[in-house]
Amino acid sequence: FVGAYQAPSDLLKNKIILITGAGDGIGKTAAKTFAAHGATVVLLGRTTPKLEAVYDEIETAGGPQPAIFPMDLSGAQIEDFESLAEAVRTEFGRLDGLLHNAGLLGQRTPIGNYNFSAWQQVMQVNVNAAFGLTKAMLPLLEESEAGSIIFTSSSVGTKGKAYWGAYSVSKFATEGLMQILADELEGVSSIRVNTLNPGATRTSMRATAYPAENPKAVTTPEEIMPTYLYLMGDDSKGESGKHFSAQQR
Numbered sequence: 094f095v096g097a098y099q100a101p102s103d104l105l106k107n108k109i110i111l112i113t114g115a116g117d118g119i120g121k122t123a124a125k126t127f128a129a130h131g132a133t134v135v136l137l138g139r140t141t142p143k144l145e146a147v148y149d150e151i152e153t154a155g156g157p158q159p160a161i162f163p164m165d166l167s168g169a170q171i172e173d174f175e176s177l178a179e180a181v182r183t184e185f186g187r188l189d190g191l192l193h194n195a196g197l198l199g200q201r202t203p204i205g206n207y208n209f210s211a212w213q214q215v216m217q218v219n220v221n222a223a224f225g226l227t228k229a230m231l232p233l234l235e236e237s238e239a240g241s242i243i244f245t246s247s248s249v250g251t252k253g254k255a256y257w258g259a260y261s262v263s264k265f266a267t268e269g270l271m272q273i274l275a276d277e278l279e280g281v282s283s284i285r286v287n288t289l290n291p292g293a294t295r296t297s298m299r300a301t302a303y304p305a306e307n308p309k310a311v312t313t314p315e316e317i318m319p320t321y322l323y324l325m326g327d328d329s330k331g332e333s334g335k336h337f338s339a340q341q342r
């Protein structure tokens with residue numbers, strides 16, 4: 094737990110950081126926070142007007158000019174990730190950070206009742222797309238002096254819980270993907286890779302999962318940003334293959 098981390102205001106100066114699901118919730122706040130600390134952010138998401146709104150907010154706040162890449166991860170193929178990598182290479186020549194944040198909650202129902210195609214869709218967005226995007230971006234991350242990959246996990250990614258179905262399984266898979274990649278890169282690459290569990294955070298996904306909860310009682314995305322900054326910035330150099338939590342509770 095590094096939630097008390099205090100980031101210098103220029104922590105991410107000159108860094109190029111790609112964020113998936115950057116139009117809403119935690120991803121939106123992460124994009125704005127990274128930009129406020131000097132990063133040029135590449136905003137990936139499926140709803141273009143939401144990405145444009147984040148772009149405008151960053152410009153208005155005086156941050157470095159972002160880039161927008163609309164993409165629906167539920168239908169994305171390897172060619173889509175490769176053309177995104179090509180565009181990032183042309184524009185920036187490298188990638189310093191990759192935050193896998195986009196996620197689907199899917200159904201909350203017993204395994205015996207879980208719809209097969211709904212299951213596949215959650216696995217596609219939460220796992221397969223993260224794999225494909227990582228694969229396509231690895232050469233660009235190798236161009237960075239110290240690339241950082243963050244996969245977004247969950248408390249149900251390390252402990253299975255009734256009715257959390259594909260979402261929980263997808264987060265277990267995310268932990269596995271992180272561990273395998275970290276092990277492969279150790280000693281041969283300067284890229285570090287970790288998982289981050291944001292913990293209960295006030296977003297529309299949380300409100301869908303816990304409809305009876307008072308949102309005001311839930312931690313805001315802004316409050317969990319110290320850990321996101323720590324893992325993206327050079328202060329976490331050398332940390333790899335680990336699971337982090339953004340909140341103590």
Ligand code: NDP
Pocket residue numbers: 113114115116117118119120137138139140143164165166167168193194195196197218245246247248290291292293294295296297298299
């Ligand atoms: P939100 O639902 O608020 O935001 C998710 C973002 O992902 C949205 O911007 C959404 O786009 C985007 N997204 C979803 N599906 C796709 C897709 N097919 N293609 C492209 N983008 C997509 O979720 P949170 O901010 O709460 O969650 C962010 C991450 O944190 C997720 O990985 C989640 O599992 C994890 N998490 C969240 C917790 C919480 O309490 N909030 C707790 C533990 C983990 P659009 O805006 O267009 O819908």
